[in-house]
Amino acid sequence: MYRRVFCHNNLRTVVLLSSFVYFFFTACGSRALAGENIANPAFTYTTTSHGSTPTHRSEVDTSSGQVYVYVGGALPAGARPVALQYRFDLTEAGNTSGFITPLLFESTSTEAFTIYTVVGIGKSFEVHLNSFPQTIPFNVIEGVKVPTNRSFTFGFINATVASSGTPILSSPGAVDFDSPADSGEGTAGTGTTNDWGATATSATSNPVVALGTTFGASGAPVDFTFLAPYRTYSAEAFVTLTTP
Numbered sequence: 001m002y003r004r005v006f007c008h009n010n011l012r013t014v015v016l017l018s019s020f021v022y023f024f025f026t027a028c029g030s031r032a033l034a035g036e037n038i039a040n041p042a043f044t045y046t047t048t049s050h051g052s053t054p055t056h057r058s059e060v061d062t063s064s065g066q067v068y069v070y071v072g073g074a075l076p077a078g079a080r081p082v083a084l085q086y087r088f089d090l091t092e093a094g095n096t097s098g099f100i101t102p103l104l105f106e107s108t109s110t111e112a113f114t115i116y117t118v119v120g121i122g123k124s125f126e127v128h129l130n131s132f133p134q135t136i137p138f139n140v141i142e143g144v145k146v147p148t149n150r151s152f153t154f155g156f157i158n159a160t161v162a163s164s165g166t167p168i169l170s171s172p173g174a175v176d177f178d179s180p181a182d183s184g185e186g187t188a189g190t191g192t193t194n195d196w197g198a199t200a201t202s203a204t205s206n207p208v209v210a211l212g213t214t215f216g217a218s219g220a221p222v223d224f225t226f227l228a229p230y231r232t233y234s235a236e237a238f239v240t241l242t243t244p
Helices: 018-030
Strands: 002-008 011-015 042-051 067-070 080-086 097-110 113-122 125-128 134-137 140-143 152-157 159-161 167-170 196-198 214-216 235-243
Touching: 042 152, 067 097, 067 235, 080 097, 080 113, 080 152, 097 140, 097 159, 113 152, 125 134
Parallel strands: none
Antiparallel strands: 002 011, 002 042, 042 235, 067 152, 067 196, 080 134, 080 235, 097 113, 097 125, 097 152, 113 140, 113 214, 159 167
C-alpha cells in the first residue's frame, strides 16, 4: 500500500487517506519531517504503510501495559516513522480510554530465534474508544529516529512512558486484535504477513521498554517473551522516505 506526497516549491499534491492529510501537509510545510533545512528545495515524499489493516477485530486485551511488536515485515531503510493508525472500537475490561506509546525495534537473529530490541521510544498519547480508525503521530523522542537498514520494525505499549522507558500510566488494550493471526499479506504487500508478537499476560504487566530491552518468542534469550500463537493487531505504521 503506497501513499505519495509531493512537495515541489510549495506545490502540494496529496494522494492518501483523509485521516492523514494533517500529518503530511504539516510535513511538507515545515520540512521538519525530513530533517531538511535547505531553503526552497524540491523534495519527493514517498509514504508507505506497514503492519495490519486497522479494521474491526474480535478481541481487545484485558491485561494492562502490554507490549506488541509487528513481526510480519520490516520498515524501509532511511524512512522516518510519521504516524500510527489503529482501531479501538470495543472494550472487554470496561475501559473507554487508554494509552499508546509507539516504539521502534531492531531485529537480530540468534540461533533459531529472532530478537526484537527497543531502539526508539515515541511520544505517548491518551486515546479513546471510537467506531472509526484513529491516528496519532509516531514521533520518536528517545533513541533511533530513522531505520538505518532493513532490520527495523515497530510496535507499541499500552502505557505512557518516561524517556527511560518506565511506564507512568498504563491501560488495558486499546487496539483490536484477532488470535490466531490473520492469514494473507500485511499492508506493505508481497513478502509480509499479519503476525504480531504480544506480551499480553498478567505475568508481564507493565514491562519497562528502556532502550535495549529485548522481546522474542518463548525460549529466546530475551527480557520478555511473546505469547503463542502470533496474533493480528489492528495497527499500521506510516513511514516517509524523502528524496530530492
